[in-house]
Amino acid sequence: MTGCSKSMKAIVTLGNGRFDLKDIPVPPISAGDILVKVAAVSQNPVDWKTALLHQKSDNVLGCDFAGTVAEVGPEVPSTMRRVGERVAGFIQGGVAPNGAFAEYVVIQAVLAIPLPDSVSFEEGAQLGIACFTACLTLYQYLKFPTPDCPAKVPTPVLIWSGTSATGQYAIQFAKLSGLRVFTTASPKHFEFVKALGADEVFDYADSRTPRKIFASTSGTLRHAMDCISQDRTPNQVSTSLSKEGGTIATLLPYTSRTKGVKTVSILAYTIFGKDISFPYTQPAVAEDHASGIQYAKLISKLLSEGKLKPIPIKMFPNGLQGVQDGFEYMRAGEVHAEKITYRVSDTPGVDP
Numbered sequence: 001m002t003g004c005s006k007s008m009k010a011i012v013t014l015g016n017g018r019f020d021l022k023d024i025p026v027p028p029i030s031a032g033d034i035l036v037k038v039a040a041v042s043q044n045p046v047d048w049k050t051a052l053l054h055q056k057s058d059n060v061l062g063c064d065f066a067g068t069v070a071e072v073g074p075e076v077p078s079t080m081r082r083v084g085e086r087v088a089g090f091i092q093g094g095v096a097p098n099g100a101f102a103e104y105v106v107i108q109a110v111l112a113i114p115l116p117d118s119v120s121f122e123e124g125a126q127l128g129i130a131c132f133t134a135c136l137t138l139y140q141y142l143k144f145p146t147p148d149c150p151a152k153v154p155t156p157v158l159i160w161s162g163t164s165a166t167g168q169y170a171i172q173f174a175k176l177s178g179l180r181v182f183t184t185a186s187p188k189h190f191e192f193v194k195a196l197g198a199d200e201v202f203d204y205a206d207s208r209t210p211r212k213i214f215a216s217t218s219g220t221l222r223h224a225m226d227c228i229s230q231d232r233t234p235n236q237v238s239t240s241l242s243k244e245g246g247t248i249a250t251l252l253p254y255t256s257r258t259k260g261v262k263t264v265s266i267l268a269y270t271i272f273g274k275d276i277s278f279p280y281t282q283p284a285v286a287e288d289h290a291s292g293i294q295y296a297k298l299i300s301k302l303l304s305e306g307k308l309k310p311i312p313i314k315m316f317p318n319g320l321q322g323v324q325d326g327f328e329y330m331r332a333g334e335v336h337a338e339k340i341t342y343r344v345s346d347t348p349g350v351d352p
């Protein structure tokens with residue numbers, strides 16, 4: 001099959017903040033890309049934010065997906081990707097006619113995660129933005145060692161919001177890297193985040209938590225990942241750090257004015273190695289692209305070894321037709337330690 005010659009169902013933007021399930025052409029692939037027949041997709045906060053803020057028509061929403069390779073670009077080595085292979089990954093949805101909430105999606109072959117047979121498509125769909133963001137933050141920006149060569153000394157790291165999608169992966173990667181993991185959650189999820197690898201967990205709603213983390217780390221905490229990065233959390237994370245300060249990686253843009261505290265804003269899309277124009281302009285970062293290629297292999301390896309747990313699935317009915325309901329559920333703050341997931345074959349009019 002060649003892109004363009006066939007049509008598919010997809011969640012397409014209308015240019016006014018709204019979207020609809022439409023029939024559009026299958027996107028074409030470039031030489032280094034693969035075309036994936038999408039089986040399952042999951043939803044990120046950025047999906048509804050992009051729909052609302054990037055008000056252009058004819059773009060396809062959705063970033064995270066899992067499915068089967070349907071076509072391979074001419075420059076993709078046969079040893080790398082093959083038709084029929086199971087893969088997962090993410091792209092930047094909502095800014096082009098290529099998005100994950102569709103029957104077919106295009107991704108750079110080097111950034112696709114080979115999915116072990118033990119991992120279902122629904123689980124594989126959880127491995128996109130959140131998983132790559134955790135790796136990019138811990139390894140590229142906080143400079144921690146990777147699980148292949150874990151730390152000899154269990155350096156403390158704070159993952160603020162261990163139940164968020166990014167936090168769940170960050171806890172697991174940090175633990176696999178030999179770090180001592182401090183995190184926050186609501187009390188009903190304390191055991192859940194401990195099972196992921198957290199050494200110590202604190203109630204994020206308790207105003208004493210930053211002081212408790214400071215005490216528990218004996219004032220030695222120098223590294224943190226703020227998986228919420230809004231309202232009170234940047235201050236709470238900053239207060240948890242050592243008196244000399246440290247580095248906080250934030251997932252929304254934020255600059256600390258506290259002496260000794262360095263903030264670095266992470267943007268998962270930098271792993272594509274291309275200039276970015278939304279949500280803000282950012283030139284291509286070649287190192288992040290090179291790292292992203294390594295993360296795809298690392299994620300696949302850890303999955304096949306049974307060392308990485310995908311996020312608990314919250315399956316929504318009606319496939320892609322359910323995206324509006326999923327957006328409302330997420331915007332209402334109903335997502336608790338889970339990931340909204342849609343099976344494409346559940347979409348009305350899509351062949352199973």
Ligand SMILES: NC(=O)c1ccc[n+]([C@@H]2O[C@H](COP(=O)([O-])OP(=O)(O)OC[C@H]3O[C@@H](n4cnc5c(N)ncnc54)[C@H](OP(=O)(O)O)[C@@H]3O)[C@@H](O)[C@H]2O)c1
Pocket residue numbers: 044045046129130133160161162163164165166167184185186204227228233250251252266267268269335336337338
């Ligand atoms: N820059 C990037 O590349 C990038 C990448 C990924 C995500 N993000 C952004 O990062 C944010 C998180 O995304 P996500 O998908 O990881 O989150 P998510 O899974 O939607 O987060 C939901 C979880 O956050 C917890 N939570 C809410 N407020 C909290 C607080 N004040 N402290 C601690 N935990 C809190 C909730 O706990 P309860 O269960 O107790 O309600 C819930 O379990 C979003 O703003 C997203 O847009 C940015």
